Amino acid sequence: MAFGAHADDVELSCGGTIIKMGASGRRTGVVALTRGELATRGTPEIRAAEFDEAAKIMGLAIHKMLDVPDGRIEVSWDNKLKIIREIRAQKPRIVFAPYWADRHPDHEETSHLVREAAYLAGLVKLDTGQEAWRPHRVIFYQARFDFTPSFIVDISDHHDRKLEAILAYKSQFLRPDPVEPGGQETQLSKPGFLERINARDRLNGARIGVQYGEAFLVREALRLEDPAEFFGPWCLETVP
Numbered sequence: 001m002a003f004g005a006h007a008d009d010v011e012l013s014c015g016g017t018i019i020k021m022g023a024s025g026r027r028t029g030v031v032a033l034t035r036g037e038l039a040t041r042g043t044p045e046i047r048a049a050e051f052d053e054a055a056k057i058m059g060l061a062i063h064k065m066l067d068v069p070d071g072r073i074e075v076s077w078d079n080k081l082k083i084i085r086e087i088r089a090q091k092p093r094i095v096f097a098p099y100w101a102d103r104h105p106d107h108e109e110t111s112h113l114v115r116e117a118a119y120l121a122g123l124v125k126l127d128t129g130q131e132a133w134r135p136h137r138v139i140f141y142q143a144r145f146d147f148t149p150s151f152i153v154d155i156s157d158h159h160d161r162k163l164e165a166i167l168a169y170k171s172q173f174l175r176p177d178p179v180e181p182g183g184q185e186t187q188l189s190k191p192g193f194l195e196r197i198n199a200r201d202r203l204n205g206a207r208i209g210v211q212y213g214e215a216f217l218v219r220e221a222l223r224l225e226d227p228a229e230f231f232g233p234w235c236l237e238t239v240p
Contacts, residue, residue, distance in 0.1 A: 001092035002141070003083070003114045005073055005106035006039070007032045007051040007065065008169045012197060014096055014141040015058060016155030016162040017214050022059040023158065029062035030055065031086055033079075033110055034070040042171030054168040057161060062090060073109040075116065081128065083117035088130035095135040099217060103144045111140065140217040142200070149215035150222065152204050156211040159201060166194065 002018055004010040010018065010030045022028040032051065035044040042050070048065060055063035066082050073079070087095065097114035098107045115138050120126055122134025142149075155162065167173060173194060204213035224230045 001029045001031065001062075001087070001090055001094070001135075002096035003031050003033065003110060004098065005033050005104070005110040006036050006070070007047050008054070008166065008172060009098065009107070009143070010096070010141075011054055011058070011162065011165045011169075013098065013143050014214050014216070015165050016158045016201070016212065017141075017153045017216075018060070018096075019058050019158045019161050019165070020153065020155055022061075027061045028058070029060055029064075029090060029092070030058070031063070031083075032065045033068040033073055033083075033113075034106070035065050035067065036070055038070040039172075042169075046171050047169075050169045050171060054165040057165040057168055071106065073106040073113065075109055075112050079113055080117045080120060083113060084121045084126070085128050085130065087118060087121040087135065088128060088133045091133045093136045095138050096141050096216075097138055098143050099140045099145065099147055101145050101147075107143055114138065137218065137220075140219075142204075142215045142217075147215070147217050149204070149207075150218045152208045152213040152215050154205070154208060154210040154212070155201065155214050156205065159212040162201075163194070163198075166197070 002010040002014060009032070018028050018030065036042065036047040037044050039047065051063060051065065064086065066086075068079055068082065095114060095118050098111045100108055100111035102108050102111070118135050118138050122132050124132045126132070201212040201214065204215045205211050207213065
């Protein structure tokens, strides 16, 4: 389950990985904390329809918008409970959240909210009328700012679908004309924005010797049972 402050955050940052996991048979989902009511372009109704279309392209099992106020995401108890209820309802083994350093305050707050809620969701005495459930791992995805990745996922075979899901947000990308009165051109609507996303994915792919990749960060050390198996078939070849 991937959490974002707004619809399209996940698609831009780790959409290829979510698509890849779904294609391998895993159950995937995306939760947007807000309805995007303060967005420069698009209305909440437009954003919701685009969110639905992107979910179909990504093959999500579930997708949902919560009612946290856009521009006012705060690490509050009420907001933690909203996320705890979603985690307990869906029981994800892995939760994705935005990296905690970002230009947009909503993204930073979402990072802290999801991390704290993922832990609290496992407390049996915290009563929401649901079974307690704690995800095995919270993984942070790359958004505005770079970080030294804990790992990079090869999304080469799924990058085209990632772009298709991004372009489902027609109000946001590659459309210089406003879609409603008072709309303005933004960095997202300029042609160069998606090229920056492609360039980042190519750079991450180059780091692991593939065409496209997405970078992730975890706060804990990663446990490996067998380094040779982890690093691939070449390490497992029998030396004559």
